[in-house]
Amino acid sequence: MIRQLQIWGMRVLMIGLIIYVGHRWGMPLYRQYFAPKKTTIYVPTAPVREGPFVVSFHDLGALKAERSVAVSSEIEAKIIYLAPEGSMVKPGDKLVEFDTTELQRRVRERELALSNAEAEVRRAKAELEILMEENKTRIAQAKATLQFNEAERDAAKEQRDSKVKLANDKLIPKTEAEQAEINLRAKELQVEKGKMDLTLQEKDAQSKESQKMADVRTKEFARDMARIDLEEAQRHLKRAVLTAPAAGMVVLSKIYTPEGRRKVKEGDTPWRRMTLLTLPDLRSMQVEVAVGESDAPKLYVGMPTLIRLEAVRNKVYHGVITDISSLATEQDPWEGGATPGKKNFDVTVQIKESDPKTLKPGMTADVEFIVRRIEKALYVPIEAVIERNGQTYVFVKEGKNWRRTPVKTGAYNDNFVCILRGLRKGDLVALRDPTKPLEQQEAGSTAPGAEKPRDEKTTSPIPVPTGK
CATH class of the missing domain: 2.40.30.170 (Efflux pump adaptor protein, beta barrel domain)
Structure with a gap:
């Protein structure tokens, strides 16, 4: 009897121990690894509001100044200095500086060209003066020859008249009067020839002088153009440094390059009249x-x-x-x-x-x-x-x-x-x-809960109302 009681006591103790262990460690493990989990899905919500509502839409843009001063390049040269973008400048501050090597060479070439053109003008004027003196001499000689021939003609005429009178009075042979008439005709021909020669000399002198004057004008025009070219080169040299015409902030311009559109930078060679920057x-x-x-x-x-x-x-x-x-x-x-x-x-x-x-x-x-x-x-x-x-x-x-x-x-x-x-x-x-x-x-829906593709009609958005 006592033995049976001991056996039943051990059994009860073992059952109690098993129940305790199961409650202490088994239930938590079961809940963690085997029990079905209850999940709560979070759904965001918002209240229905009442108040002022603004119908609007948004677009992105970029700021610009209403008024700005453009700074353009007057020369074609490499930029060796460029004011940093965003820097504030005052009137007279240096904005851009160009490489002047080519400009200085151009100035020297045009100074030499102007010197040569001025020498050509002086030579052409000297030749004109010489030509005018030569023409004056030739015309004077032609006039002197004509005057001499006219005197010879007048003397031959008097001699003919005298001999005709003597021949009529039978004092000299008639042949002498005829010979005097022939001499007069010869003198008259020389006078006519002298007049034609004088006219020809005058016209020839006028033509040559006109040509030489035209040559002088051509040389003077070439000299003036050389002077203008030199002044332009000197002006470009002076404009190799661009200063700020007004106070403002430096905003660099964009240019097109094979790599795409970008800001102007040092090392670029802009074309003439190109806007390099603005001062807004x-x-x-x-x-x-x-x-x-x-x-x-x-x-x-x-x-x-x-x-x-x-x-x-x-x-x-x-x-x-x-x-x-x-x-x-x-x-x-x-x-x-x-x-x-x-x-x-x-x-x-x-x-x-x-x-x-x-x-x-x-x-x-x-x-x-x-x-x-x-x-x-x-x-x-x-x-x-x-x-x-x-x-x-x-x-x-x-x-x-x-x-x-x-x-x-x-x-x-x-x-x-x-x-x-x-x-x-x-x-x-x-x-x-x-x-x-x-x-x-x-997964590609156009609105919460939508199952249709994007190209189907949905409510389109646009901005946040000012009033809430």
Whole structure:
């Protein structure tokens, strides 16, 4: 009997020990490795809000100065110094310096060319003076010969008259009178020949002098051109150093190269009249924005805008549209990020605030174009609205469950959409489809819970409303 009691006691002790060990270590291991796990799927939510709503859209642009002074190259030479971009300069500060080796050689060549041209002018004038003296001498000789022949003719005429009278009086033979007549005719021919020779000499002198004068004028013109070339070379040499015409910040221009479009740098050889840099007036700034064709009809001159800088995220500037291009243009393919075939309208936005210390040319600006304002509207995050199979609905939280609620949407912007019917202020809506796995919603869907491809119609976004 005692033996049986001992055996049953040992059995009870072993059973108790097994129960204790199982409770102490077995249950935790079972829960950790074998028991089915209960998972809770997190669904982000947002309340339905009521208040002012801004219908707007965003586009990125770049800042530029409303007024700026361009600094251009007057020569073609290599740049050996260039003021750093972004540096502030005062009037008279050096901006650009060119290599003058070629310019100095050009000046020396043109000085020599001018000296040779002046020597040619002096030689041509000296030859003209000699020619004029020679012509004067020849003409004087021709006149003297003519005068002598005229005197000889007059003497022969008197002699003929005398002999004719004596021959009529039978005092001399008639043959002597005839001979005197022949001598007179010979003298008259010499006079006529002398007159023709004098006329020829005068015309020849006039022709040669005219030719020589033309040669002098040609030489003088060549000298004047050589002087102009020298003055131009000297002027270019003086312009080998460009100084600031006004105070401002240095903004380097972009040039096209085989490697792409880039800023001007030292070592470049710009062409004449090329703008190397600008000195913008930072007191009045603008934003240049390329707006797509779909949004362009919403724009008008005078439209208000809000401007946020990527570099200064905690500050909002106010602007107004001052100009809209009449024609759409395709973005320059040299510009990074250009979409082939996409047409944009160039829009200029004037910034109302003046902030020279912050606003700098080239800064990226996010421009919010205010299309219209709604004084009072219900709105939800655009991610909450699902559009599928021609139906638009949201999921409203009711305790631990979700109720699919059809809605009618209205105006929207980049982040919110107005609800015209179907929701009340304060309703809590899901920001994704709680009935679908998260992985399925992220696999190329156009909206939370959407299963259709991207090219099907979905609610399009546009900006955050100013009023909450």
